Amino acid sequence: MQCSWKAVLLLALASIAIQYTAIRTFTAKSLHTCPGLADAGLAERLCEEGPTFTYNLSRKTHILILATTRSGSSFVGQLFNQHLDVFYLFEPLYHVQNTLIPRFTQGRSPADRRVMLGASRDLLRSLYDCDLHFLENYIKPPPVNHTTDRVFRRGASRVLCSRPVCDPPGSADLVLEEGDCVRKCGLLNLTVAAEACRERSHVAIKTVRVPEVNDLRALVEDPRLNLKVIQLVRDPRGILASRSETFRDTYRLWRLWYGTGRKPYNLDVTQLTTVCEDFTPWPPALMRPSWLKGKYMLVRYEDLARNPEEDEEIYGFLDKHKVPASVRNSATRPRKLRFRLSYDIVAFAQNAQAGLAQLGYRMAASEEELKNPAISLVEERDFRPFS
Numbered sequence: 504m505q506c507s508w509k510a511v512l513l514l515a516l517a518s519i520a521i522q523y524t525a526i527r528t529f530t531a532k533s534l535h536t537c538p539g540l541a542d543a544g545l546a547e548r549l550c551e552e553g554p555t556f557t558y559n560l561s562r563k564t565h566i567l568i569l570a571t572t573r574s575g576s577s578f579v580g581q582l583f584n585q586h587l588d589v590f591y592l593f594e595p596l597y598h599v600q601n602t603l604i605p606r607f608t609q610g611r612s613p614a615d616r617r618v619m620l621g622a623s624r625d626l627l628r629s630l631y632d633c634d635l636h637f638l639e640n641y642i643k644p645p646p647v648n649h650t651t652d653r654v655f656r657r658g659a660s661r662v663l664c665s666r667p668v669c670d671p672p673g674s675a676d677l678v679l680e681e682g683d684c685v686r687k688c689g690l691l692n693l694t695v696a697a698e699a700c701r702e703r704s705h706v707a708i709k710t711v712r713v714p715e716v717n718d719l720r721a722l723v724e725d726p727r728l729n730l731k732v733i734q735l736v737r738d739p740r741g742i743l744a745s746r747s748e749t750f751r752d753t754y755r756l757w758r759l760w761y762g763t764g765r766k767p768y769n770l771d772v773t774q775l776t777t778v779c780e781d782f783t784p785w786p787p788a789l790m791r792p793s794w795l796k797g798k799y800m801l802v803r804y805e806d807l808a809r810n811p812e813e814d815e816e817i818y819g820f821l822d823k824h825k826v827p828a829s830v831r832n833s834a835t836r837p838r839k840l841r842f843r844l845s846y847d848i849v850a851f852a853q854n855a856q857a858g859l860a861q862l863g864y865r866m867a868a869s870e871e872e873l874k875n876p877a878i879s880l881v882e883e884r885d886f887r888p889f890s
């Protein structure tokens with residue numbers, strides 16, 4: 504069983520603060536090619552209505568955060584979401600998957616993957632262009648008069664929950680909690696949301712649905728975008744521990760193993776692969792390909808937990824100002840915790856996982872090493888952007 508790394512990766516792609524200042528203006532020019540959609544039923548409609556760049560992108564910074572569950576993505580999302588200059592969307596690619604995947608068996612075949620990626624790239628392009636109408640193709644039921652109550656996790660986006668996009672009666676300048684936002688804001692007017700997007704200097708999108716940076720090369724190299732990538736990774740042993748705490752029923756047998764010291768005969772070993780199934784053995788971006796120069800940053804969950812300066816690094820990469828205090832002290836900040844797994848389980852997981860070392864995660868060689876908090880399993884590494 505090979506365990507690759509994609510799933511531990513949180514990437515944020517963000518704009519290139521490249522050295523030249525050429526002003527690139529692309530107006531009403533469609534780059535749309537729709538390659539992957541050729542085999543999908545939706546192809547014709549979507550390609551005809553493919554994203555067209557109408558907005559002046561030259562001054563915006565585009566950020567893509569690629570994440571996995573339990574990888575600290577909530578926190579990194581908040582780094583951007585809490586900032587008033589940022590238009591932040593939480594997982595808009597959900598709509599692509601939700602619309603396209605039921606048409607296929609599993610969504611895992613190479614053909615499905617191609618379709619998903621092609622559609623996802625098109626959607627990302629249009630969203631970075633502050634065009635929310637292209638997204639409507641994927642919302643079910645389809646929005647009427649460009650309004651909908653079905654945008655996935657609207658409440659996770661501060662802009663979509665505050666004025667003027669949300670204007671609940673009786674409220675002044677409040678910031679709504681996620682649930683309140685959905686209850687109080689009423690229908691989302693996508694035209695108003697798009698205007699709010701245009702007013703901001705940064706567009707940040709978080710997703711767990713893009714498997715690896717290489718899949719985004721076309722976007723990174725698109726001269727109309729100012730895209731920067733931050734990739735968040737987490738020790739898969741920590742993910743396993745965290746998931747078995749959070750998804751207690753699903754990971755019941757792992758907890759039984761931990762509790763009794765005996766490996767249950769019916770342990771679903773593929774759950775370990777699930778932790779890793781989206782991983783690539785080694786983030787190709789760490790090979791430092793020239794097309795990622797200045798546009799890519801890898802962030803380890805463990806560094807976010809132990810080192811608040813990491814926030815500043817991320818902001819520095821994106822040419823942003825000081826990290827707001829509300830973010831610094833956020834309850835979603837990853838906690839510095841030694842994972843609680845038995846040595847048997849850790850050894851088992853380590854054997855299954857290639858690529859630990861390259862990201863600076865040390866194998867625990869013995870039970871003593873595992874239990875001794877003075878022995879760090881995370882080595883110091885510098886993953887700052889390369890140029």
Ligand SMILES: *[C@@H]1O[C@H](CO)[C@@H](O)[C@H](O)[C@H]1NC(C)=O
Pocket residue numbers: 526528530559561
């Ligand atoms: C885009 O921005 C440039 C530079 O600020 C400006 O000259 C141009 O008129 C803008 N184009 C549109 C369509 O707004």
Ligand SMILES: *[C@@H]1O[C@H](CO)[C@@H](O)[C@H](O)[C@H]1NC(C)=O
Pocket residue numbers: 647648
């Ligand atoms: C959509 O807008 C049209 C034109 O303004 C209006 O006639 C129609 O009633 C609206 N539909 C809904 C469901 O609000």
Ligand SMILES: *[C@@H]1O[C@H](CO)[C@@H](O)[C@H](O)[C@H]1NC(C)=O
Pocket residue numbers: 648649650692693694695
């Ligand atoms: C959405 O907002 C736009 C711009 O303010 C407005 O013209 C339009 O009527 C609104 N749509 C609905 C359905 O309220």
